Amino acid sequence: MVGPAVRVRFAPSPTGYFHVGSARTALFNWLFARQQEGVFILRIEDTDAERNREEWVEGILSAMSWLNMSPDEGPYRQSERSHLYREAVDALWDGGYLYACDCSRADVEERTATNATPGYDGHCRERGLSPTDGDTSRALRFRVPDDGVTVVRDVIRGEVSFPHRSLEDFVVVKSSGQPLFVLANVVDDRDMAITHVIRGEDLLPTTPKAVMLWQSLDAVGPAVPLPTFAHLPMLVNEQRKKLSKRRDPVAVESYRDQGYLPEAFCNYLALLGWSPPGDAEKVPVQVLVDEFRLEDVHHAPAFFDVRKLTHLNGEYVRELPVTDFVAACRPWVSPVPGEWVPAIDADVAGVAGVAGVAGVAGVASPERTGTGAPPWPAERFDEEVFEAMAPLVQERVSTLGEVVGMVDFLFLVDPDIDDASWDKAIARDPGSTAVLDAAVSVYGSVPPDGWAPERIRAATESVGETTGRKLSKAQAPIRVAVTGRTVGPPLFESLALLGRDEVVRRLEAARRRVALSGPP
RNA sequence: GGCCCCAUCGUCUAGUGGCCGAGGACACCACCCUCUCAAGGUGGAGACACGGGUUCGAAUCCCGUUGGGGCUGCCA
Numbered sequence A: 001m002v003g004p005a006v007r008v009r010f011a012p013s014p015t016g017y018f019h020v021g022s023a024r025t026a027l028f029n030w031l032f033a034r035q036q037e038g039v040f041i042l043r044i045e046d047t048d049a050e051r052n053r054e055e056w057v058e059g060i061l062s063a064m065s066w067l068n069m070s071p072d073e074g075p076y077r078q079s080e081r082s083h084l085y086r087e088a089v090d091a092l093w094d095g096g097y098l099y100a101c102d103c104s105r106a107d108v109e110e111r112t113a114t115n116a117t118p119g120y121d122g123h124c125r126e127r128g129l130s131p132t133d134g135d136t137s138r139a140l141r142f143r144v145p146d147d148g149v150t151v152v153r154d155v156i157r158g159e160v161s162f163p164h165r166s167l168e169d170f171v172v173v174k175s176s177g178q179p180l181f182v183l184a185n186v187v188d189d190r191d192m193a194i195t196h197v198i199r200g201e202d203l204l205p206t207t208p209k210a211v212m213l214w215q216s217l218d219a220v221g222p223a224v225p226l227p228t229f230a231h232l233p234m235l236v237n238e239q240r241k242k243l244s245k246r247r248d249p250v251a252v253e254s255y256r257d258q259g260y261l262p263e264a265f266c267n268y269l270a271l272l273g274w275s276p277p278g279d280a281e282k283v284p285v286q287v288l289v290d291e292f293r294l295e296d297v298h299h300a301p302a303f304f305d306v307r308k309l310t311h312l313n314g315e316y317v318r319e320l321p322v323t324d325f326v327a328a329c330r331p332w333v334s335p336v337p338g339e340w341v342p343a344i345d346a347d348v349a350g351v352a353g354v355a356g357v358a359g360v361a362g363v364a365s366p367e368r369t370g371t372g373a374p375p376w377p378a379e380r381f382d383e384e385v386f387e388a389m390a391p392l393v394q395e396r397v398s399t400l401g402e403v404v405g406m407v408d409f410l411f412l413v414d415p416d417i418d419d420a421s422w423d424k425a426i427a428r429d430p431g432s433t434a435v436l437d438a439a440v441s442v443y444g445s446v447p448p449d450g451w452a453p454e455r456i457r458a459a460t461e462s463v464g465e466t467t468g469r470k471l472s473k474a475q476a477p478i479r480v481a482v483t484g485r486t487v488g489p490p491l492f493e494s495l496a497l498l499g500r501d502e503v504v505r506r507l508e509a510a511r512r513r514v515a516l517s518g519p520p
Numbered sequence B: 001g002g003c004c005c006c007a008u009c010g011u012c013u014a015g016u017g018g019c020c021g022a023g024g025a026c027a028c029c030a031c032c033c034u035c036u037c038a039a040g041g042u043g044g045a046g047a048c049a050c051g052g053g054u055u056c057g058a059a060u061c062c063c064g065u066u067g068g069g070g071c072u073g074c075c076a
Helices: A018-037 A054-066 A082-094 A103-111 A181-191 A200-219 A252-258 A262-270 A285-291 A308-321 A321-335 A354-356 A383-394 A401-411 A419-427 A431-446 A451-469 A471-483 A491-499 A501-515
Strands: A007-010 A039-044 A071-079 A098-101 A141-142 A150-153 A158-165 A172-173 A195-202 A227-234
Touching: A007 A195, A018 A039, A018 A227, A018 A252, A018 A262, A018 A285, A039 A054, A039 A354, A054 A071, A054 A252, A071 A195, A082 A098, A082 A141, A082 A158, A082 A172, A082 A181, A082 A200, A141 A285, A150 A200, A150 A227, A150 A383, A158 A200, A158 A501, A172 A181, A181 A200, A195 A401, A200 A227, A200 A321, A252 A262, A252 A401, A252 A491, A262 A308, A321 A383, A354 A491, A383 A401, A383 A491, A419 A431, A419 A471, A431 A451, A431 A471, A451 A471, A451 A491, A471 A491, A471 A501, A491 A501
Parallel strands: A007 A039, A039 A071, A195 A227
Antiparallel strands: A098 A141, A141 A172, A150 A158
């Protein structure tokens, strides 16, 4: 391979959580770096003082680590590199590329209100203001040439031209003395010898500014090759708007909490804006690395479809060896103190609606807000029982979070009976009491050491015979009485694991409840 | 408003001038399997935004229209 080693950077600004759009950008950078045997750099863009909470950086790091995309270099923090920006600004100032401006936003708006083209009007261009006014500094603007165009060469979009007339003299340093994003971005990309800038399409309009800054810096100091640009299509919601943190479920952490697997999540993300050769969409990460082509990235925005992600995740879940599945479920069913626990909280970036989509009605995870603790007392969790049930659950869930609602009846003292299920299978089924009675009697006559799935099936069939029902109809009231829901893992295995006496106890409890609430 | 980007089934996409009477996946519908629910299997419905060109031939190239989006901050 000839040419300079590939160096790419993922440069998020900390916001308190990891945005799925950021994750997609990071992934594409990471895939490209791995494929080119290049370097993947993490740079925290925290030039804005409001955005430099250390725990937010840790959040980014842990989310990236979960997705197996840890950086090769960094995190670098722009807040710790201000001397570099200062040097660049001084050079630019000395070269005559900048000028000081003391206009307030209100001033500019007042002057340009009636203009055809809003934006800064160049008011201070020729005023020759000093960069400081007494002991306060002034904002510094970049002098955009009046004529000509700046062409951005983009691997994905080709050449994009920006007439200088449409570009205002943009601010490069705030009046506080702090550098702005465009400046810091360019200075860092030069300093870090970035070869490819892969980022969201929303940054395309600022790219000509970056190019002009880059070329100006080349003129006042050592020249650095301009990186190749690649602007990825936006990720949008159903309204085709850029994903927003207010309304859309954008926090990667919340997907982890719900039990999506990192491999599945990355696989899905890779499908947004790009597709692997062939018909297969479920492709291992190594294939992603081998086949990914920046120039093949799609141009149009993509809708982040949780349903498709959920389906893909289900495929990954089912493919897990059972022991791995059991281990992966631990944080949800039997959290280990000190280790990571899912935070199930409806407020996490508005994911409340997602569980309903992902889960099956009646099986969707129960109300667990603000805590990742399972709904049963820790001491009632039985490792062996869970392991025995695991294969049956594994093929019925799409996310690990759904597991809780599938096995809770095994560990709860008296599982709540879902109202709709009770009505459907028992209250509004006139023959259900006969089934319950027969089940109590027939199950009670099964010797405890013969209490196994096949024997239970035979017993249930005989319940059906005495009550004139097919097996599928006979099992319904029993299932609801014992597990609390009309749907769940196979019944006979469930009853076997629960034990004969406990099953009979719950059947009798249900029978009493019917008697209490009067004849159906 | 200005600048810029974009446009194939509801969604994600394949398609780079003839292999396309447009392929796959999710979702949807039906059937099969079945102790519930899933999973799995089979089948079905479903798209080249519109109008002009170029060409023997266009989903693919060009222009326009329409529609959508992004940016337009001393945020990033």
